Amino acid sequence: MSLADLWFVLFVAIIGGYIVLDGFDLGVGMLHPFAAKEDRERRIVLNSIGPIWDGNEVWLVVGGGVLFAAFPVVYAALFSGFYWALMLVLIALILRTVAIEFRGKRESSRWRGLWDSVFSVSSFGLALLLGVAFGNVISGVPLDQNGEVRLDSLLDVLHPFALFLGATTIAMLLMHGALYLTVKSEGALQARIRRWVPWFVGAFTLMAAASAVWISASDYGLTDTFTDDAWTLIFPAAAVLAYVVMVLMVRRGRHTLAFFASSTVLFLSLATISAGLYPNMLKSSTNPAYSMTVQNASAASYTLTVMLVVAIIGIPFVLLYTAGVQYLFSGKVKLTDSSY
Amino acid sequence: MGLGILLVWMAWKHVRTGDPVWRQASVFWVKVYGLVFAMGIATGLVQEFAFGMNWSQYSRFVGNVFGSLLAAEGVFAFFLEGGFLGLMLFGGDRLGPRMWLFSTFLVVFGAHFSALWILMANSWMQTPQGFEQHASQWGPMAFMTNFGSVVNTPSFLPRLLHTWVASWIIGSALVLSVSAWYLLKDRHREFAKRNFSTAIKVFTVLAILQVFVFGAQMAVSVTKNQPEKLASIEGNWTAESCAPLYIVGWVDESAGKTYAIGVPCLLSFLSYGSFDASVPGIEEFPKKDWAPVNVAFQAYHLMIDLGFLFPLIGVVAWFVWWRRKRERMPPWLLWVCISTVFLAEVATIAGWWTAEVGRQPWVVWKVMRTDAAVSPTLSTGDVLLSLITFALLYALLLVLFLFLLDRKIKHGPEAPEEGHLSDLPNTFREVFRQRAQARASGDLELEDVSR
Numbered sequence: 001m002s003l004a005d006l007w008f009v010l011f012v013a014i015i016g017g018y019i020v021l022d023g024f025d026l027g028v029g030m031l032h033p034f035a036a037k038e039d040r041e042r043r044i045v046l047n048s049i050g051p052i053w054d055g056n057e058v059w060l061v062v063g064g065g066v067l068f069a070a071f072p073v074v075y076a077a078l079f080s081g082f083y084w085a086l087m088l089v090l091i092a093l094i095l096r097t098v099a100i101e102f103r104g105k106r107e108s109s110r111w112r113g114l115w116d117s118v119f120s121v122s123s124f125g126l127a128l129l130l131g132v133a134f135g136n137v138i139s140g141v142p143l144d145q146n147g148e149v150r151l152d153s154l155l156d157v158l159h160p161f162a163l164f165l166g167a168t169t170i171a172m173l174l175m176h177g178a179l180y181l182t183v184k185s186e187g188a189l190q191a192r193i194r195r196w197v198p199w200f201v202g203a204f205t206l207m208a209a210a211s212a213v214w215i216s217a218s219d220y221g222l223t224d225t226f227t228d229d230a231w232t233l234i235f236p237a238a239a240v241l242a243y244v245v246m247v248l249m250v251r252r253g254r255h256t257l258a259f260f261a262s263s264t265v266l267f268l269s270l271a272t273i274s275a276g277l278y279p280n281m282l283k284s285s286t287n288p289a290y291s292m293t294v295q296n297a298s299a300a301s302y303t304l305t306v307m308l309v310v311a312i313i314g315i316p317f318v319l320l321y322t323a324g325v326q327y328l329f330s331g332k333v334k335l336t337d338s339s340y
Numbered sequence: 341m342g343l344g345i346l347l348v349w350m351a352w353k354h355v356r357t358g359d360p361v362w363r364q365a366s367v368f369w370v371k372v373y374g375l376v377f378a379m380g381i382a383t384g385l386v387q388e389f390a391f392g393m394n395w396s397q398y399s400r401f402v403g404n405v406f407g408s409l410l411a412a413e414g415v416f417a418f419f420l421e422g423g424f425l426g427l428m429l430f431g432g433d434r435l436g437p438r439m440w441l442f443s444t445f446l447v448v449f450g451a452h453f454s455a456l457w458i459l460m461a462n463s464w465m466q467t468p469q470g471f472e473q474h475a476s477q478w479g480p481m482a483f484m485t486n487f488g489s490v491v492n493t494p495s496f497l498p499r500l501l502h503t504w505v506a507s508w509i510i511g512s513a514l515v516l517s518v519s520a521w522y523l524l525k526d527r528h529r530e531f532a533k534r535n536f537s538t539a540i541k542v543f544t545v546l547a548i549l550q551v552f553v554f555g556a557q558m559a560v561s562v563t564k565n566q567p568e569k570l571a572s573i574e575g576n577w578t579a580e581s582c583a584p585l586y587i588v589g590w591v592d593e594s595a596g597k598t599y600a601i602g603v604p605c606l607l608s609f610l611s612y613g614s615f616d617a618s619v620p621g622i623e624e625f626p627k628k629d630w631a632p633v634n635v636a637f638q639a640y641h642l643m644i645d646l647g648f649l650f651p652l653i654g655v656v657a658w659f660v661w662w663r664r665k666r667e668r669m670p671p672w673l674l675w676v677c678i679s680t681v682f683l684a685e686v687a688t689i690a691g692w693w694t695a696e697v698g699r700q701p702w703v704v705w706k707v708m709r710t711d712a713a714v715s716p717t718l719s720t721g722d723v724l725l726s727l728i729t730f731a732l733l734y735a736l737l738l739v740l741f742l743f744l745l746d747r748k749i750k751h752g753p754e755a756p757e758e759g760h761l762s763d764l765p766n767t768f769r770e771v772f773r774q775r776a777q778a779r780a781s782g783d784l785e786l787e788d789v790s791r
Contacts, residue, residue, distance in 0.1 A: 056422075069407030083717070083718060101378035
């Protein structure tokens with residue numbers, strides 16, 4: 001395993017951390033106006049992610065930084081090529097942040113209703129765009145020989161496959177967020193969300209299966225890895241296993257375990273897609289020779305080594321206090337004077 | 341960063357003295373901090389994306405060098421801030437004062453650490469070193485050869501200190517402004533006096549140090565490393581000895597003349613430590629490498645004029661405060677104190693304009709020109725439309741931010757509370773023991789104290 005491979009694995013792990021952690025934040029955001037009937041319930045839903053959403057979002061920012069440093073040409077191509085899609089992501093992230101912060105600042109129900117809508121719509125938008133991004137990375141993009149993506153308009157990234165993956169991501173995060181909220185709430189609110197969980201699991205099951213069939217039937221070349229290197233089948237196999245565990249735990253009403261299982265499903269789904277893509281990072285639909293691979297797109301070994309030292313020093317601390325803070329705020333939500 | 345430092349001070353004083361006014365102050369300012377921080381996250385996120393979105397050629401060229409500084413910022417500092425922010429904002433009624441102080445300290449430390457990496461990155465763009473250029477499959481690229489020289493470029497240390505101190509000045513100016521307003525309206529007297537007293541000292545001392553130590557060091561660094569920039573921001577067209585330090589003026593770029601009033605010979609003295617020293621002129625350098633001189637000149641002079649004004653305000657207000665034994669401050673002087681937070685913001689932004697406009701036309705000093713750094717796939721329309729979108733969005737956020745901040749300030753601090761604090765966990769061991777007990781007894785249910 002080369003340094004570049006190692007950084008590809010680390011990058012995927014950071015994005016995986018983002019999807020698992022901010023994934024339930026987004027799920028909670030999408031469920032917020034539907035699950036909670038009155039203001040106190042809405043505050044519980046919002047405060048279930050209150051102290052941790054910011055730390056969760058950091059994973060995305062760090063993912064961006066790591067991509068910039070370890071695979072600069074991919075970062076440059078992806079971010080400038082998907083300019084308007086990323087503008088939408090930024091607008092959604094900004095509005096979501098201020099909605100969380102501003103909502104509780106005034107009593108007025110119109111004020112709170114406004115920010116509730118912003119919170120929910122931006123969460124839906126981000127979940128959709130996250131799926132669309134994966135859809136485009138899987139299907140390939142019109143990359144030229146200079147490492148620039150040549151799109152005519154935003155509509156080029158919103159093709160049927162990408163939109164379908166976007167919808168699948170929405171179903172996946174609704175399931176993930178609903179399991180999280182079941183763990184964090186109680187009473188009527190919890191009962192309501194519990195009834196929805198099987199529906200979300202069902203929707204995710206159907207759509208994920210359809211996505212897998214779509215990918216296999218297409219010429220995206222994602223299945224080659226698994227036929228060439230049989231050991232890589234461990235990723236989809238483990239994902240399916242985690243999925244089975246999740247369904248069993250939901251049936252037995254063990255929601256905390258079901259939530260951990262769904263986190264594992266999300267992480268391993270990403271691992272499966274990444275293994276399928278490897279060694280490509282960004283496939284060119286114009287000419288396969290222009291594709292960016294883990295090897296030809298990586299930074300020089302000196303940079304990767306320096307970054308590895310940074311990661312070895314920093315990551316243990318990150319994991320330690322992420323786990324500590326999540327533990328400290330675990331359990332049912334308590335509303336206090338400092339809550340949103 | 342600035343408000344954070346004062347928050348750590350207040351929380352520390354509360355831990356040390358147990359005085360409820362310090363507790364009241366910490367609880368009030370932490371809410372303001374939360375609002376400011378949320379705005380910082382919302383608007384700062386754009387930066388991490390913008391390098392790739394708008395500057396793809398730049399990102400490809402410098403990724404090997406510059407990207408690693410941003411990644412290190414994320415791993416070391418962002419996670420620290422983001423992780424403990426929740427504890428800082430929501431831990432006030434969950435954690436004992438000592439643990440709360442610890443979380444606050446970590447967030448503020450994280451913010452300073454984050455600034456350190458981002459200023460390293462900026463300083464590398466201003467005074468690049470520790471790399472080599474080679475061709476690659478994707479065009480020419482900068483490759484890091486020495487991480488030590490990349491992180492410690494000649495302009496890094498002066499820039500770091502200058503920026504840290506500027507942010508501390510803004511933080512103390514915010515506390516000064518709000519407490520001056522309470523004094524003016526005769527509200528929350530004890531709280532206001534305590535805050536004013538702390539803020540005026542911090543503000544004055546920092547303002548003096550900024551002009552005579554940290555700002556001066558920055559100017560020396562620019563003189564040494566970027567003489568073209570010095571000439572532009574000073575509007576100095578021809579090399580001259582005994583060059584004046586201008587106070588206010590206008591640069592006619594087409595005529596190559598600067599009309600200004602200034603202190604004779606002071607620039608030569610400040611830049612080189614000698615009144616006879618020769619300061620470089622813009623005309624010594626090729627015209628294609630000139631910055632927009634008037635913009636740089638105006639930004640720089642706005643910053644230094646305000647920079648000289650702050651120690652003056654601070655010394656006068658502190659003196660009157662001391663002479664009148666903290667009573668009956670004249671309203672005009674309170675109004676001057678109220679204005680400091682706005683002026684300090686303007687001075688800091690003008691400082692960044694000086695640094696960034698003054699180094700044009702280079703995005704990486706003498707290595708890459710700004711116009712060669714952009715994303716070639718974007719049309720002028722794309723860039724303009726997204727710029728307008730951000731301008732509108734940021735303006736909306738600014739209005740909402742000021743509205744909510746104003747409400748928070750008018751609402752004022754809550755009455756001092758004490759008593760239940762001693763039950764809260766004050767060490768890591770107690771924190772985790774209480775969690776474990778609550779879990780075991782199933783005592784994690786809802787408490788209805790909704791507002």
